[in-house]
Amino acid sequence: MKVIVSGPFGVGKTTIIRTLSEIPPLKTEEVMTATGAVVDHLDGVRDKTTTTVGLDYGRLSLGDDLALCLFGTPGQRRFHALWRDITRGALGALILADTRRIQDSYEVMGLIEEQGIEYAVALNIFPDSPRYPAEHLRQALDLAPHTPLIACDARDRPTSLAALLALAEHLLTLPPLRTGGAPIAMEQT
Ligand SMILES: Nc1nc2c(ncn2[C@@H]2O[C@H](COP(=O)(O)OP(=O)(O)OP(=O)(O)O)[C@@H](O)[C@H]2O)c(=O)[nH]1
Ligand SMILES: [Mg+2]
Structure with a gap:
């Protein structure tokens, strides 16, 4: 089952895949330079020195016959x-959000929705993250009633696993057609 881990810049995507993966994750990290400082806003992640320039990949088995x-x-x-290539054929997405800059996740949610991919939202909690009631956050994110909203720490395996399992359970409750993700287009030859 192909699952996307998405979210805005610096929200903890590479971290959560590293936390969850049972294999050494594939990473495409590059050092951030002064040239990118104009567009790479480090608010809230000041110690961040690298950024993903391609994709991350990890794998997690759930029992003998299902691997995420x-x-x-x-x-x-x-x-x-x-994005189009990375998300092609995905069954679901875990979208990370940061309550210090919740609006940064809107664009990603829109892109995932455009691809027809179901998702769950995981709030990656940093030490200075403001706490809000779940119903306020659901409203701010304009979540559908069935969309899971979970809190996690991307560095911590139990909470990260709980977020991923909330997505997996959500996908399993959907009718088969809803879990198809974007159709896999035939390549032109
Ligand atoms: N305190 C805290 N720090 C975190 C947490 N998750 C990630 N970090 C730190 O925040 C920074 C961002 O993590 P990344 O995993 O690189 O974020 P990303 O979303 O992959 O970033 P891009 O690929 O550049 O968009 C890193 O310095 C992490 O060590 C968290 O849950 N709590
Ligand atoms: Mg990354």
């Missing part, structure tokens, strides 16, 4: 051209 293949998207707009 976790594909992380790059967080920055300038890499959005890669």
Whole structure:
């Protein structure tokens, strides 16, 4: 089962895949430079020194006959051209959000919705993250009533696993057609 891990720049996508993966994750991290400082806003993640420039990949087996293949998207707009290929054929997405800048997740939610992919939202809680009642957050994110909203710490396996399982359970409750994700287009030869 192909699952996307997405969210805005610096929200913890690479971290949560590293936390969850049972194999050494594939990463495409590059050091951030002074040139990118104009567009790479480090508010809330000041110690961040690298950024994903391609994708992340990890895998997590759930029992003997189901493996979740976790594909992380790059967080920055300038890499959005890669999105279509990374998300193709995905059954669901875990979208990370940060309550210090919740509006940064809107664009990603829109992109995932455009692809017809069902998702759950996981709030990655940082030490200075403001806490809000769940119903306020659901309203701010304009979530459908059935969309799971969970809190996690991307560095912590139990809470990260709980977020992923909430997505998996959600996908399993949907009728088969709703879990198809975007159709896989035939390549032109
Ligand atoms: N305190 C705290 N720090 C975190 C948490 N998750 C990630 N971090 C830190 O926040 C920074 C961002 O993490 P990344 O996993 O690189 O974020 P990303 O979403 O993959 O970033 P891009 O790929 O550049 O968009 C890193 O410095 C992490 O160590 C968390 O849950 N709590
Ligand atoms: Mg990353």
